[in-house]
Amino acid sequence: MIEVIDLHKSLNGVQVLKGINFKVEKGEILALMGKSGHGKSVLLKHIVGILKPDRGNILIDGEDIGTSRGTALERLRSKLGYLFQGGALFDSINVFENVAFPLREKTSLPKEKIREKVLQELEQVGLPGVENKYPAELSGGMKKRVALARCLCTDPEIMLFDEPTTGLDTVTARSINNLIKETHDRIKFTGVMITHDINQVLSIVQKVAVLDAGTIEFTGTPQEIQATTDPIVRQFFNNNA
Amino acid sequence: MFLGTAIVYTFIPPLKIRRVIKQISFIGVQSSLIVILTGAFTGMVLTLQSYYAMSKFGAEALLGPAVALSLIRELGPVTSALMVTGRAGSALAAEIGIMRISEQIDAIEVMALNPYRYLIVPNLLAGIISFPLMASIFNVVGIYGGYLVGVQLLGVSEGGYFGEMITFINMEEIRIGLYKSLSFGLIVTWICCYKGFYTTYGAAGVSKATTEAVVTSSILILVWDYFLTSVLF
Ligand SMILES: Nc1ncnc2c1ncn2[C@@H]1O[C@H](COP(=O)(O)OP(=O)(O)O)[C@@H](O)[C@H]1O
Ligand SMILES: [Mg+2]
Secondary structure (H helix, E strand, O other), rough: OOEEEEEEEEEEEEEEEEEEEEOOEEEEEEEOOOOOOHHHHHHHHHHHOOOOEEEEEEEEEEEOOOOHHHHHHHHOOEEEEOOOOOOOOOOEEEEEHHHHHHHHHHHHOOHHHHHHHHHHOOOOOOOOOOOOOOOHOHHHHHHHHHHHHHHHHOOOOOEEEEOOOOOHHHHHHHHHHHHHHHHHHHHHHHHEOOOOHHHHOOOOOOOOEEEEEEEEEEEEOHHHHHHHHOHHHHHHHHOOO | HHHHHHHHHHHHOOOHHHHHHHHHHHHHHHHHHHHHHHHHHHHHHHHHHHHHHHHOOOOHHHHHHHHHHHHHHHHHHHHHHHEEEOOOOHHHHHHHHHHHHHOOHHHHHOOOOOOHHHHHHHHHHHHHHHHHHHHHHHHHHHHHHHHHHHHHHHOHHHHHHHHHHHHHHHHHHHHHHHHEEEHHHHHHHHHHHHHOOOOOOOOOHHEEEEEEEEHHHHHHHHHHHHHHHHOOO
């Protein structure tokens, strides 16, 4: 379960988050929408503890990750998988090593099992045969999918996706959304997914939140968001119609 | 703080041996050509200079030990450290800086792993191991460069050049040189890793971090050298 309570954050003297409140129950996925530059990525980075709040709390299964340090923080993070908006692949090692990295460092799986899992995961994100390439040789969308494979391969309990399908063609985007749905059906992770693809994700997620100018403008179920007359929320549908 | 944390993680296993070896290759092995070149020419010019000065007092016979002493105590550790800083220290700061701005360091943290263990500790160890090696290569090449100029060109006797050297150089001199390069290795890798690790955002941030890493390291090498020389004498 993820619970964000009254989260405030200023960066470089600009107030980016101005009192964020929401809750994602165990096994639910929340779609987070909002215009570019309105603080979605900043919000997600607080949930994994890369950024620390100026005020407020972020509870992961009841424990505050904002004030955790050392082994307590590591224990919380072991539950998390995070897909960075830019992928954040390690550019000094190849694709195979990138996806294998968390498996090698965090599990005691034997070599052959890791190899099998990495190749299978790359196949699932639609990139079989790229394992020997280096991140610099991949397109932006390919990097994103390798990063997704790296995030999914450890089967984390909580997954945070920062725009998993942005920059992908519609066909690939749909297959990535399907992969996230299949994975969710299989391991029932708790998740937050930043997306602009509202029409495509309504069938995947259980909740939708709209972030606007540093506050949560709307939260509700997919049915509720389709029915709302809130003009700020309606914009997202018109853009994607 | 940064250095303290890094040192703590050096002694908490697991140590990433493969990364240490990779970084020794990067900081040390790949710097050897430039160190050999600068070592040779430093030895040669040092010999010319010393010969000129010493012949004024009729002390040419002591050319060998004069050259070797200067190299082992001062020029070897300091010049090789400056050269390695220019070649490898700058690259180190840039590489870690790019990892910072492309969120690769955050990615390590989010995986509940410690970036010090993966990035900083291997470089500090590689620095402590590589710098003395580079200084030794510099010294050996420098002394032979001096031999070429002094014995072959200026006609000092070969027995005199090497013989007197062995009489005058003792373990003490070598130990002073070793302390110097050990501490330079630590200082340079620490500063370069630190500047990269705390780089500000954007390409401008990385280029600033790289420049500052090289300038700060070079100044600290010279300041620390003066301090050590005055203390260890
Ligand atoms: N590390 C940072 N330092 C300073 N400002 C930042 C940083 N990260 C994000 N910002 C600022 O915070 C605001 C929100 O950014 P972000 O969360 O990335 O937006 P988005 O909703 O598009 O993901 C932007 O104005 C951005 O300039
Ligand atoms: Mg973003």
